[in-house]
Amino acid sequence: MATTSALKRDAVSPAKRPSAARAKLVVPKTPAAKAGGARSTLFVNSVEKAMTVLKAFDSARPSLTLSQVAALTEVDLSTAQRFTYTLTELGYLDKDEESKTYSLSPLVFGLTYHYLSSNELVNRAAPYVQQLSVQTGETANITVLHRTDIVFVYRIASQHVFNANIMVGARMPAYCTAPGLAIMAHLPQQEVDAILAASDPVQHTPRTVTNPKSIRERLAGIRLAGYAHTEEEFFLGDISTAAAVCDARGRVIAAVNVAIAKHRWNAADERRIADLVISAATAISSR
Numbered sequence: 001m002a003t004t005s006a007l008k009r010d011a012v013s014p015a016k017r018p019s020a021a022r023a024k025l026v027v028p029k030t031p032a033a034k035a036g037g038a039r040s041t042l043f044v045n046s047v048e049k050a051m052t053v054l055k056a057f058d059s060a061r062p063s064l065t066l067s068q069v070a071a072l073t074e075v076d077l078s079t080a081q082r083f084t085y086t087l088t089e090l091g092y093l094d095k096d097e098e099s100k101t102y103s104l105s106p107l108v109f110g111l112t113y114h115y116l117s118s119n120e121l122v123n124r125a126a127p128y129v130q131q132l133s134v135q136t137g138e139t140a141n142i143t144v145l146h147r148t149d150i151v152f153v154y155r156i157a158s159q160h161v162f163n164a165n166i167m168v169g170a171r172m173p174a175y176c177t178a179p180g181l182a183i184m185a186h187l188p189q190q191e192v193d194a195i196l197a198a199s200d201p202v203q204h205t206p207r208t209v210t211n212p213k214s215i216r217e218r219l220a221g222i223r224l225a226g227y228a229h230t231e232e233e234f235f236l237g238d239i240s241t242a243a244a245v246c247d248a249r250g251r252v253i254a255a256v257n258v259a260i261a262k263h264r265w266n267a268a269d270e271r272r273i274a275d276l277v278i279s280a281a282t283a284i285s286s287r
Helices: 045-054 066-073 075-091 106-118 120-136 177-183 188-200 211-227 268-285
Strands: 091-096 101-104 137-144 149-156 171-173 227-229 238-246 252-260
Touching: 045 066, 045 075, 066 075, 075 091, 106 149, 106 268, 120 137, 120 149, 137 177, 137 188, 149 177, 171 238, 177 211, 177 238, 177 252, 188 211, 238 268, 252 268
Parallel strands: none
Antiparallel strands: 091 101, 137 149, 137 252, 149 171, 227 238, 238 252
16 A cells, blocks of 8 residues: 555645644545655656645635636646636536636536445445444444554444544544544554654644554554554544454455543443454454
């Protein structure tokens, strides 16, 4: 798995910045060229720029003017105009002729549909994640590792869902989330070191563990226990328990987790929740 660090999110202005909870959802950027060398001649820069334009839009910036697109993507107005025009013609952007602003079109969501409908992991995990949500009465998810982050690829949200802004496609740093730690605990040491080196160790809450040595020690404990458990390390009020999902070769490919709001959490339930999560992860792996 690639472990290149995601770039930090740009901001249009202080007034446009998202709330603290939303700001923590990572927006992936195109990885830079490998250290010490230039990009391959096969790399198409125009594709990178087009994807950067699409990724400029999010919940905090649902619509952007041409000048805002240019500022966020760090290109001149002429270049921004060509890319927004092309993406609009292709159907990936909508343009409001009255306000002269652009927004993502539903066609972008089609890319997610194609990923989910063709993904073997999601197809085989779905019934087990649904059952896990019913058994616990809480939100259950499947996440995969992408570079330094976990990405939600399947989610069953309960009526007690802690954060409704988290949905399929949302990203969080692996080093301080239960699914991320569960996955990292089953990776070769070299890959763990690469992820930690590329991660931005932000103290998201007072309980976030950012020291690489402490994280490595934690991973050793997770391997022995068979599951990862975090309490308010990325979001305040969020408690999560996760276990790794492996493929037929025993290679970790994902994690299944249950997320519970703090006010609904009972520490005495940790073992029961962990056993259910491990059982679901084992069932998905065995298929």
